[in-house]
Amino acid sequence: MSLKIGFVGTGSFTRFHCNLLSKMEDVEVTAFCGTSLDKAEKAASSWNGAKGYDSLATMLDAQALDAVYICVPPMAHGATEFALIERGIPFFVEKPLGLDIELPTEILHRINAQKLITSVGYHFRYMDSTKRAVELLEQRKTGMALGHWMGSMPKVGWWRKQDGSGGQFIEQTSHIIDLMRYLMGDVEEVYAAYANRVMHEVEDGVTVPDVGTVTVKLASGAVATISNTCILPGDGPVGLQIYTDQGLLEITRDSIRELGKSFVIEHKNVNNPYVREHEAFLHAVRTGDGSGILSPYADSVKTQEVAYAATRSAASGAPVRIRN
Numbered sequence: 001m002s003l004k005i006g007f008v009g010t011g012s013f014t015r016f017h018c019n020l021l022s023k024m025e026d027v028e029v030t031a032f033c034g035t036s037l038d039k040a041e042k043a044a045s046s047w048n049g050a051k052g053y054d055s056l057a058t059m060l061d062a063q064a065l066d067a068v069y070i071c072v073p074p075m076a077h078g079a080t081e082f083a084l085i086e087r088g089i090p091f092f093v094e095k096p097l098g099l100d101i102e103l104p105t106e107i108l109h110r111i112n113a114q115k116l117i118t119s120v121g122y123h124f125r126y127m128d129s130t131k132r133a134v135e136l137l138e139q140r141k142t143g144m145a146l147g148h149w150m151g152s153m154p155k156v157g158w159w160r161k162q163d164g165s166g167g168q169f170i171e172q173t174s175h176i177i178d179l180m181r182y183l184m185g186d187v188e189e190v191y192a193a194y195a196n197r198v199m200h201e202v203e204d205g206v207t208v209p210d211v212g213t214v215t216v217k218l219a220s221g222a223v224a225t226i227s228n229t230c231i232l233p234g235d236g237p238v239g240l241q242i243y244t245d246q247g248l249l250e251i252t253r254d255s256i257r258e259l260g261k262s263f264v265i266e267h268k269n270v271n272n273p274y275v276r277e278h279e280a281f282l283h284a285v286r287t288g289d290g291s292g293i294l295s296p297y298a299d300s301v302k303t304q305e306v307a308y309a310a311t312r313s314a315a316s317g318a319p320v321r322i323r324n
């Protein structure tokens with residue numbers, strides 16, 4: 001039987017996910033909820049028979065949806081998740097989980113009470129390179145990691161505002177924190193330094209820092225630094241380097257490179273990690289078996305906690321301990 005899917009948010013990543021879902025069997029996107037009826041109907045018009053709504057309650061009353069995808073900016077979380085939890089509707093939510101840690105913690109509390117199936121869009125976990133890294137790290141001792149997300153500032157207005165996106169480290173670089181946590185375990189302490197160097201002088205209304213570096217102590221005893229900037233004119237490097245007793249692993253969005261004493265081996269990513277995250281989530285919705293979901297809400301809350309701790313540390317100038 002075909003799964004009926006609804007979307008909240010009508011922006012670029014809704015379109016991206018819809019394109020992938022359109023190629024999957026037994027999945028129908030039937031409903032879109034937007035900030036205006038016009039936007040929602042426009043989004044729905046590219047799907048045969050889909051309808052647009054400007055109210056989530058109206059959408060959920062009108063259609064018996066099997067699952068909902070939430071693709072809204074960080075400042076727009078809360079009411080949607082609460083409504084879906086109350087109705088027991090499984091959801092996939094794009095990262096990050098919000099601007100702070102208090103709201104995601106409250107959402108998690110309610111998810112746990114309902115035992116609801118959830119998945120979060122930390123898709124780096126589904127990359128071939130990450131799978132290979134998991135296998136390699138089973139036989140190695142990690143010492144430290146260096147992570148980075150270097151690029152330009154996305155053009156959407158909410159991204160440049162601290163109270164819209166939460167800043168680059170939460171909005172974007174949390175992918176790298178999440179990858180580090182997945183491969184190297186939980187974080188115990190975070191110390192961050194951020195600055196506004198360029199973007200507030202060249203674009204209007206920029207309140208997010210545009211450079212930052214974050215030092216992390218992990219529960220294993222390993223250490224890491226993760227840095228980011230959005231001052232570049234275009235794309236820059238994105239990835240995580242893990243230094244181990246048997247050499248260096250370099251994980252990017254395209255591949256993993258294993259660098260040993262006298263060898264370099266590169267494995268290119270073949271599978272689309274976004275397709276894999278959809279397959280895992282939709283399988284869970286169909287069968288109740290969530291074991292293929294690599295990034296459930298409960299785990300992503302820990303990533304959010306680290307990212308938000310970095311914001312607090314950068315503001316106070318002091319290290320922040322993580323609860324775990």
Ligand SMILES: NC(=O)c1ccc[n+]([C@@H]2O[C@H](COP(=O)([O-])OP(=O)(O)OC[C@H]3O[C@@H](n4cnc5c(N)ncnc54)[C@H](O)[C@@H]3O)[C@@H](O)[C@H]2O)c1
Nearest residue numbers: 009010011012013014035071072073076094095096121156
């Ligand atoms: N996993 C990834 O690789 C990846 C890539 C891109 C974006 N994202 C994430 O997806 C999310 C959305 O990004 P985007 O690129 O689609 O942004 P966008 O600005 O293109 O679209 C956001 C949409 O949300 C709508 N919206 C805002 N508040 C809303 C609300 N309360 N209810 C319903 N709709 C609301 C806006 O009107 C807009 O249609 C962001 O959190 C972003 O980080 C993830």
